[in-house]
Amino acid sequence: MIRTNVVLLEPDKExxxxxxxxxxxxxVEWNVINYERRQVYHNGGYIMEFKNERERWIWLAGIIDCEGGLWxxxxxxxxRRGIAYKPLLSISNTNRQFLQTIKRVIGHGYIRELPHRNDNWKEQYELCVTANGIRNIVPNILPFLVIKRQQALLIIEAVELTGKIGKTPPHLRTVERLQPYYNKLEEIYLKIKELNRRGR
Known part of the structure; x- marks a missing residue:
């Protein structure tokens, strides 16, 4: 039962x-918010509201566990070595508006259309998030991940390594200096590949 407290105000003129x-x-504020929500709705988007940041990260973790990938x-x-590594977080869906909503919520990434492999299939889209977005997102969703938790731990480590490589001054980027980083990235790459292959 909802209870309401009624208060009688007796203000003076001032x-x-x-x-x-x-x-x-x-x-005015209410009208502005309603107008923004209306525009989102009429543009085919979804209106997402969260009580707090924790709720937002839980929501995103569920999507990544079910529809996403860390690779x-x-x-x-x-x-140089002829090989480079790019950590990625991706979410695939046939509904582009849904991915646009996720992109708006997380504030990172870009959406691309995936190759059409079968004329009978719907068009498939993918939201991709690179290193800068991963640094902000993955540590926050990590406590709530179930299926992709191991990949998340590895991708965080990979982003740290690519960051160290990127911060190394050009004149110091020798093969000898960077080789330990690349060796570790190759190790992480193979571990994540195996986890994803097993569908975990």
Whole structure:
């Protein structure tokens, strides 16, 4: 049962003017928020509201456990070792608006259309988050992850390593100096690949 406390106010004229101004200001704020929500809705987006930051991270952890992936892209480059590593967080879905909502909530990433492998399938989209976003997101969702927890721990370590490589002055980026970092990244890459292959 919802209980309501009713209070009778008896302000003087000066207080009444202040209350009117306060009421008008509240009405303006309410109208602005409603307008923004209306625009989001009419643009095909979803309206997400969270009571606090913890609730937001729990929501995101659930999505990543079910629809997301934590992995490292390994690709060839025309310099130095010839191999580079790129930690990624990705969420795939056939609903682009849903991914746009996630992107708006987390404040990171970009959305790309995945190759169309079958004419009978819906178009597939992917929200990708790179190192800077991972640094902000993954440590916060880590306590709430279940399926992707091991990958999350490894991806945090990988981001730290790529950060150290990036901060190394160009004149000090010798193979000998960076090789331990690359060896560790290769180790993490293989571990995450195996975890994802097993569907864990």
């Amino acid at each position: 207080q009444e003017e202040v209350l009117k101004e306060l009421g008008d200001a509240c009405a 490292i892209e390994k690709f060839k480059v025309p310099w």
